Amino acid sequence: MYAIIADGGRQYKVEEGQILSIDLRDGIAEGAAITFDQVLAVSGAGGIKIGKPVVSGATVQAEVIIPLEKGEKVYIQKMRRRKNYRRRTGHRQKYTQVKINKILA
Numbered sequence: 001m002y003a004i005i006a007d008g009g010r011q012y013k014v015e016e017g018q019i020l021s022i023d024l025r026d027g028i029a030e031g032a033a034i035t036f037d038q039v040l041a042v043s044g045a046g047g048i049k050i051g052k053p054v055v056s057g058a059t060v061q062a063e064v065i066i067p068l069e070k071g072e073k074v075y076i077q078k079m080r081r082r083k084n085y086r087r088r089t090g091h092r093q094k095y096t097q098v099k100i101n102k103i104l105a
Contacts, residue, residue, distance in 0.1 A: 034063070
Protein backbone atom coordinates (compact mmCIF):
# COMPACT_ATOMS: atom_id res chain seq x y z
CA MET A 1 0.00 0.00 0.00
CA TYR A 2 1.29 3.44 -0.90
CA ALA A 3 0.05 7.01 -1.04
CA ILE A 4 1.04 10.16 -2.85
CA ILE A 5 0.98 13.21 -0.59
CA ALA A 6 1.60 16.92 -1.15
CA ASP A 7 3.60 18.93 1.38
CA GLY A 8 5.49 22.19 0.98
CA GLY A 9 4.90 22.43 -2.76
CA ARG A 10 6.33 18.95 -3.38
CA GLN A 11 4.76 15.55 -3.92
CA TYR A 12 6.03 12.40 -2.22
CA LYS A 13 5.24 8.74 -2.78
CA VAL A 14 5.18 7.18 0.70
CA GLU A 15 4.74 3.70 2.17
CA GLU A 16 4.29 2.57 5.76
CA GLY A 17 7.62 2.37 7.60
CA GLN A 18 9.39 4.72 5.17
CA ILE A 19 11.68 7.46 6.48
CA LEU A 20 11.22 10.78 4.68
CA SER A 21 12.91 14.20 4.84
CA ILE A 22 10.44 17.09 4.52
CA ASP A 23 10.90 20.85 4.83
CA LEU A 24 11.66 22.11 8.33
CA ARG A 25 8.75 22.38 10.76
CA ASP A 26 9.58 24.91 13.47
CA GLY A 27 8.81 24.22 17.11
CA ILE A 28 8.16 20.50 16.75
CA ALA A 29 9.69 17.98 19.14
CA GLU A 30 11.10 14.53 18.57
CA GLY A 31 8.38 11.88 18.74
CA ALA A 32 5.59 14.32 17.85
CA ALA A 33 2.86 13.22 15.45
CA ILE A 34 2.28 14.86 12.08
CA THR A 35 -0.80 14.31 9.92
CA PHE A 36 -0.69 14.89 6.17
CA ASP A 37 -4.18 15.77 4.91
CA GLN A 38 -3.37 16.46 1.27
CA VAL A 39 -3.44 12.90 -0.05
CA LEU A 40 -3.54 12.96 -3.85
CA ALA A 41 -3.77 9.20 -4.46
CA VAL A 42 -3.99 5.98 -2.43
CA SER A 43 -3.22 2.48 -3.66
CA GLY A 44 -4.32 -0.54 -1.69
CA ALA A 45 -5.92 -3.97 -1.95
CA GLY A 46 -9.10 -2.45 -3.42
CA GLY A 47 -7.23 -0.72 -6.25
CA ILE A 48 -6.12 2.84 -6.62
CA LYS A 49 -8.12 5.92 -5.58
CA ILE A 50 -7.21 9.18 -7.26
CA GLY A 51 -8.45 12.44 -5.78
CA LYS A 52 -9.89 15.48 -7.52
CA PRO A 53 -7.62 17.12 -6.27
CA VAL A 54 -7.42 15.20 -2.95
CA VAL A 55 -8.90 11.91 -1.75
CA SER A 56 -11.65 12.73 0.73
CA GLY A 57 -11.17 11.23 4.19
CA ALA A 58 -7.66 9.96 3.48
CA THR A 59 -4.77 10.90 5.79
CA VAL A 60 -1.19 9.83 6.37
CA GLN A 61 0.13 9.74 9.93
CA ALA A 62 3.84 10.20 10.63
CA GLU A 63 6.15 10.55 13.62
CA VAL A 64 9.09 12.96 13.90
CA ILE A 65 12.44 11.19 14.19
CA ILE A 66 14.88 14.12 13.80
CA PRO A 67 13.37 17.61 14.23
CA LEU A 68 16.31 19.46 12.62
CA GLU A 69 18.54 17.95 9.97
CA LYS A 70 20.84 19.90 7.64
CA GLY A 71 21.36 18.98 4.03
CA GLU A 72 24.54 19.26 2.02
CA LYS A 73 26.07 22.68 1.50
CA VAL A 74 25.44 24.15 -1.94
CA TYR A 75 27.79 26.85 -3.20
CA ILE A 76 26.65 29.66 -5.48
CA GLN A 77 29.33 31.51 -7.43
CA LYS A 78 28.85 34.70 -9.41
CA MET A 79 31.45 36.24 -11.67
CA ARG A 80 31.58 39.02 -14.25
CA ARG A 81 34.56 38.70 -16.48
CA ARG A 82 37.01 41.58 -16.68
CA LYS A 83 35.12 43.50 -13.96
CA ASN A 84 36.92 42.23 -10.85
CA TYR A 85 33.58 40.93 -9.53
CA ARG A 86 33.48 37.55 -7.79
CA ARG A 87 31.06 36.39 -5.11
CA ARG A 88 30.77 33.02 -3.42
CA THR A 89 27.91 32.24 -1.07
CA GLY A 90 26.63 29.01 0.41
CA HIS A 91 23.32 27.53 1.51
CA ARG A 92 22.30 24.54 3.63
CA GLN A 93 18.67 23.50 3.48
CA LYS A 94 17.08 22.43 6.77
CA TYR A 95 14.85 19.37 6.96
CA THR A 96 12.68 17.46 9.41
CA GLN A 97 12.97 13.69 9.21
CA VAL A 98 9.73 11.74 9.72
CA LYS A 99 8.72 8.07 9.70
CA ILE A 100 5.44 7.15 8.00
CA ASN A 101 3.39 5.11 10.48
CA LYS A 102 -0.03 4.64 8.93
CA ILE A 103 -1.92 5.33 5.72
CA LEU A 104 -5.65 5.74 6.34
CA ALA A 105 -7.81 5.64 3.21
